[in-house]
Amino acid sequence: xxxxxEEELVARIQTEVTxxxxxxxxxxxxxxxxxxxxxxxxxxxxxxxxxxxxDSTVQDTIEWIKPSLMRVFASGDEMVKFNPHGPExxxxxxxxxxxxxxxxxxxxxxxxxxxxxxxxxxxxxxxxVKVWWDDYEESQREEYTHLDDMELQVLVSNPDxxxxxxxxxxxDIETYNDVVISRRRETGRVKIENVPPSEFLxxxxxxxxxxxxxxxHRVRKTLSExxxxxxxxxLGPEDLGNDEDSTYTGERDSRFxxxxxxxxxxxxxxxxxxxxxxxxxxxxxxxxxxGDGITELRKVxxxxxxxxxxxxxxxxxxxxxxxxKIPHKFFGLSMADLxxxxxxMKSTLMRNLMDNMYNMNFGRYAVLEGQAxxxxxxxxxxxxxxxxxxxxxxMPLTTPxxxxxxFQMLEYLDGVRESRAGVSKMSxxxxxxxxxxxxxxxxxxxxxxxxQSRVELIARNFAETGVKDLMRTIYELLMKNQDHQRVxxxxxxxxxxRPDAWNDKYDCTVSVALGSGNKDQQMMHLSRxxxxxxxxxxxxLSIVNEQNMYNLGASLVKAMGFQNVDDFLTNPANAPxxxxxxxxxxxxxxxxxxxxxxxxxxxxxxxxxxxxxxQDAQESAVDAQLKMAELQLERExxxxxxxxxx
Numbered sequence: 001x002x003x004x005x006e007e008e009l010v011a012r013i014q015t016e017v018t019x020x021x022x023x024x025x026x027x028x029x030x031x032x033x034x035x036x037x038x039x040x041x042x043x044x045x046x047x048x049x050x051x052x053x054x055d056s057t058v059q060d061t062i063e064w065i066k067p068s069l070m071r072v073f074a075s076g077d078e079m080v081k082f083n084p085h086g087p088e089x090x091x092x093x094x095x096x097x098x099x100x101x102x103x104x105x106x107x108x109x110x111x112x113x114x115x116x117x118x119x120x121x122x123x124x125x126x127x128x129v130k131v132w133w134d135d136y137e138e139s140q141r142e143e144y145t146h147l148d149d150m151e152l153q154v155l156v157s158n159p160d161x162x163x164x165x166x167x168x169x170x171x172d173i174e175t176y177n178d179v180v181i182s183r184r185r186e187t188g189r190v191k192i193e194n195v196p197p198s199e200f201l202x203x204x205x206x207x208x209x210x211x212x213x214x215x216x217h218r219v220r221k222t223l224s225e226x227x228x229x230x231x232x233x234x235l236g237p238e239d240l241g242n243d244e245d246s247t248y249t250g251e252r253d254s255r256f257x258x259x260x261x262x263x264x265x266x267x268x269x270x271x272x273x274x275x276x277x278x279x280x281x282x283x284x285x286x287x288x289x290x291g292d293g294i295t296e297l298r299k300v301x302x303x304x305x306x307x308x309x310x311x312x313x314x315x316x317x318x319x320x321x322x323x324x325k326i327p328h329k330f331f332g333l334s335m336a337d338l339x340x341x342x343x344x345m346k347s348t349l350m351r352n353l354m355d356n357m358y359n360m361n362f363g364r365y366a367v368l369e370g371q372a373x374x375x376x377x378x379x380x381x382x383x384x385x386x387x388x389x390x391x392x393x394x395m396p397l398t399t400p401x402x403x404x405x406x407f408q409m410l411e412y413l414d415g416v417r418e419s420r421a422g423v424s425k426m427s428x429x430x431x432x433x434x435x436x437x438x439x440x441x442x443x444x445x446x447x448x449x450x451x452q453s454r455v456e457l458i459a460r461n462f463a464e465t466g467v468k469d470l471m472r473t474i475y476e477l478l479m480k481n482q483d484h485q486r487v488x489x490x491x492x493x494x495x496x497x498r499p500d501a502w503n504d505k506y507d508c509t510v511s512v513a514l515g516s517g518n519k520d521q522q523m524m525h526l527s528r529x530x531x532x533x534x535x536x537x538x539x540x541l542s543i544v545n546e547q548n549m550y551n552l553g554a555s556l557v558k559a560m561g562f563q564n565v566d567d568f569l570t571n572p573a574n575a576p577x578x579x580x581x582x583x584x585x586x587x588x589x590x591x592x593x594x595x596x597x598x599x600x601x602x603x604x605x606x607x608x609x610x611x612x613x614x615q616d617a618q619e620s621a622v623d624a625q626l627k628m629a630e631l632q633l634e635r636e637x638x639x640x641x642x643x644x645x646x
Contacts, residue, residue, distance in 0.1 A: 002291050003289070003290055003291035004287065004288065004289050004291065006307050006310065007305075009287065009289065009300060009307075009310070010302060010305050010307060012285070012287065013216075013281065013283050013285065013300060013302060014305075016203065016213075016214040016216070016283070016285065017201060017216060017218070017281060017283075019203070019204065020201035020202060020203060020204070020214065020216065021201065023203075023204035024201060027125065027331055028198065030125070030337065031123075031124040031125065031197060031198070033340065034058065034123055034124060034334060034336035034337065034340065035123065035124070037058040037059075037336060037340050037343055038058050038059050038062065038123055038336060039059075040054045040056055040059065041054070042054060043344065043347070050351065050355055051350070051351040051352075051354040051355050051358070052351070053347060053350045053351050053354060054343075054347050055343045055346040055347040055350060056343070057339050057340075057342050057343035057346060057417060058123075058335075058336045058339055058340055058343050060423075061335050061336075061338075061339050061417065061421045061423055062119070062122045062123055062335055062336065064423045065122060065335060065421065065422075065423060065455055065458070066115070066118055066119065066122065068455045068459070069118050069455070069458065069459055069462065070111075070114065070115065070118070072459050073114055073459075073462070073463075073467065073510075074110070074111050074114055078097065078098075078101055079101055079104070079105075079110075079467070079471070079510065080097065080100055080101060080104075080467070080468070080471040080508060080509070080510055081097050081508075081509045081510075082096045082097045082100070082475070082506040082507065082508055082509070083506065083507045083508075083509055084506070085503070085505060085506070085507075089503055089506075092501075092502060092503060093503075093506060095490070095495065095497060095502075096475060096499075096502055096506060098490040098495075099478070099488070099490070099497050099499065100471055100474050100475050100478070102488060102490065103189075103190050103474055103478065104192070104470075104471070104474060107189055107190065108190070108191065108192045113129060113192055113193075113194060116194040117129055117194055117321065117466075118321075118462070120194070120196070120197055121321045121322055121323055121334065121462070122323055122334055122335045122336070123334055123335070123336050124197040124334060124336075125197070125322060125331050125332055125333065125334045125337070126197060126200075126320050126321065126322045126330070126331055126332065127194075127197075127320065127321045127322075127466070128194070128195040128196075128197060128200045128318055128319070128320055129192055129193065129194055129195065129318070129319050129470060130192070130193050130194075130195050130217065130317050130318055131190065131191070131192045131317055131318075131319065131470060131473050131474060131477070132190075132191060132317040132477070133188055133189075133190060133191075133477045133480075133481040134188055134189055134190075134191040135186065135187075135188040136187065136188060136189075137184055137185070137186055137187070138184070138185055138187055139182045139183065139184050139185075140182070140183045140185065141164070141180065141181075141182055142180070142181050142182075142183055143178075143179070143180050143181075144177075144178070144179050144180075144181070145178045146176050146177075146178070147176060147177045147178075147179065148174065148175070148176060148177070149175055149177070152177045152179065155179070155181070156179075156181075158183075160183060160184045160185065161181050161182070161183050161184075162181060162182045162184070163179055163180075163181055164179075164180045164181060164182055165178075165179065165180035166178075166179050166180075167179070187484075188481055188482070190474050190477050190478060192470075192474075195217060195318065199217060199218050199219050200215075200216075200217060200218075200318070201214075201215070201216040201217075201218055202214070202215050202216075202330055203215075206330045207328055207329065207330055208320075208330065209316050209318050209319070209320055209330075210315060210316055212316070212330075213285065213286055214283065214284070214285045214286075215283070215284045215285075215316050215318060216281055216282065216283045216284070217281075217282040217318075218279060218280075218281055218282075219279075219280055219282075220277050220278070220279060220280070221277070221278055221280045222274065222275050222276065222277055222278075223235065223237065223240070223273060223274050223275070223276050223278065224274040224275065226240075226278065226280065226303065226308075227274075229308075230301075230308045230309070233308060237273060237276065239306055240278055240303045240304055240306055241304050241305070241306070278303045278304070279303065279304075280301065280302075280303055280308075281301065281302050281303070282299070282301050283299070283300045283301070283302065284297065284298070284299055284300075284313070284316045284317075285297075285298060285300065286298075289310075289312075296312050297312065297313055297314070297315070297316070298310065298311065298312050298313065299311050299312075299313045315473075317473075319466055319469045319470045319473065320465075320466060321461070321462045321465060321466030321467070322334075322461065322465070323335055323458045323461060323462075324337075324338070324458075324461075325461055325465065335421055338420045338421055339417055339420060339421055342413050342416060342417050342420075345413055346410060346413050349406055349409060349410060349413075350410075352406070353402060353406055356399065356400075356402055357402070359399045360399045360401075360402075363396050363397065363399060364396070364397040364399070365377065365394050365395065365396055365397060366394070366395045366396075366397055367393065367394050368390065368392075368393045368394075370389070371388055371389045371390050371393035372386060372387070372388045372389070372393045372394050373386060373387040373388070377394065421454060422453060422454020422455045422458075423454075423455075463510040464510070467510050468508050468509075468510045471508055471510065472508045475499075475502075475506070475508070476504075478499035478502075479499045479500060479502050479504060480500075482498075482499045482500060483500050484498075485497065485498045486498075492564065492566060522559045523556060523559045523560065526552060526555055526556040526559060527556065529552055530549070530552045530553065530556060533548060533549055533552055534549070537549070546572040547572055547573060550569055550570075550571055550572055550573075553565075553568075553569050554569060554571075557569065
């Protein structure tokens with residue numbers, strides 16, 4: 001097959017862009033309308049002299065959902081976790097988890113990215129982020145002293161070194177040099193940025209980004225910016241031609257219309273060549289450019305028909321999320337799509353109610369023509385007098401009272417919003433009747449869980465279809481591009497990180513906390529389990545050990561919002577192990593133990609002999625006492641006989 005020329009490739013891109021813009025016109029109209037509702041812009045059906053009230057249902061719904069989503073993904077330091085495939089991968093998986101989270105939250109404004117990403121998705125159907133490896137050059141200032149001429153020559157021979165200051169001086173007969181240099185070093189980092197939905201184009205048959213036939217980032221750039229991005233082309237206006245399509249779309253107008261920030265656009269002026277604006281199309285398409293019969297993914301950057309870049313790549317650097325995913329389609333539904341009609345109906349009802357109240361407070365009058373002074377009647381002042389020529393010349397007209405069904409209708413519409421968006425008064429903390437004396441905790445939790453089920457589903461959609469892909473992309477970019485060691489502070493330790501040594505088969509898990517209940521419930525359950533485990537250990541039950549107690553305590557600390565568990569608890573698995581004695585020391589200990597045993601035996605024998613001698617002595621003493629008693633008795637008997645004889 002013949003190789004595709006650049007002219008044919010440009011024609012293909014222009015066709016794809018035109019088709020994607022046509023497909024996106026309808027989508028863009030929906031997003032434009034949602035933006036106007038979000039900012040509370042008039043509907044266009046307002047009547048002069050009547051109420052022009054605009055309800056804020058769209059804005060309220062989105063702004064009440066966002067805190068729950070931000071709390072799920074951004075409340076801790078570990079938004080993503082990589083699971084090891086074997087025991088040998090545990091340490092590396094922990095390092096990958098820590099470093100990927102570090103790159104997202106520290107190297108990039110992670111919180112701001114999530115906030116804008118979620119806002120775009122909730123308001124404009126799909127939120128888009130772009131993630132890529134950004135190569136750049138950095139300079140480092142270094143100082144060297146007392147260099148001889150040979151050392152200086154070797155130093156400055158490096159083409160990446162530029163001499164800033166040079167001070168030669170002589171000592172004795174030798175010449176030495178003090179220099180200050182700037183050392184250039186090629187490096188890079190993972191860069192993440194939000195893409196406005198109006199700048200993102202995709203083929204109409206696409207179901208997901210990575211399998212799409214055509215994807216494009218269409219953005220306005222000045223000639224100066226293009227020259228900085230592509231210095232090798234030495235661009236001039238004659239290269240890029242005339243870019244007549246310089247107008248903003250209605251969607252972009254609606255994004256900035258509320259504060260009039262789009263009216264001042266210096267770049268549209270042609271008075272300065274460097275500020276002239278052009279459409280830059282960064283296109284990603286599947287094409288058989290080399291003619292081998294197999295399509296490959298290419299990145300082609302064009303301005304008009306001028307090709308700035310044409311490279312083969314591995315993947316498309318965009319990640320999308322949508323709150324309500326429609327099967328087999330790329331674009332889903334936004335929360336604005338679900339509640340815009342409610343905002344229109346509530347605004348209409350409120351306008352009618354307010355007009356009715358105005359008429360009741362400032363009533364209308366029937367006046368007999370020529371029988372009343374109209375100047376007096378139209379002048380509103382306390383105690384004012386209206387001059388009339390006949391009785392009943394001025395009579396008030398009765399204004400019908402407000403219908404109670406109108407207020408019931410407003411409550412009904414609020415209920416519809418709750419069921420569609422999952423945003424209830426109880427979940428917002430606004431229902432004064434939620435915690436009455438007869439309302440049990442179980443009932444409150446049941447109502448809260450039902451109200452949060454919709455938000456939980458949105459969070460799960462974001463996690464599984466967007467956040468997980470973003471974190472896995474960061475992981476792959478680090479592993480492919482960072483070929484140098486970086487020392488960063490992880491888990492209160494300065495750890496060297498080398499991503500190119502990581503395993504490329506790690507599974508990615510995104511932490512979504514809504515599925516396990518709120519944190520108060522988690523802390524309550526963990527506290528009870530910790531109490532039970534403590535009582536079991538005191539009772540001597542073998543079902544709990546020190547490691548189990550540490551795991552429960554660590555989970556409780558994390559549930560409280562503290563990520564650094566080591567500040568509060570000590571892991572028994574990390575306790576220093578006591579080293580055993582050497583073989584020589586063991587022999588000496590055994591000899592000492594044997595001698596001690598022999599001494600104990602001899603001591604026992606001596607104690608037995610002493611006890612026997614004592615016993616023998618006691619027996620001899622008893623025998624002597626008996627003999628003495630017998631002799632004394634015998635003497636007494638003889639003395640008695642002698643006395644009887646006399």
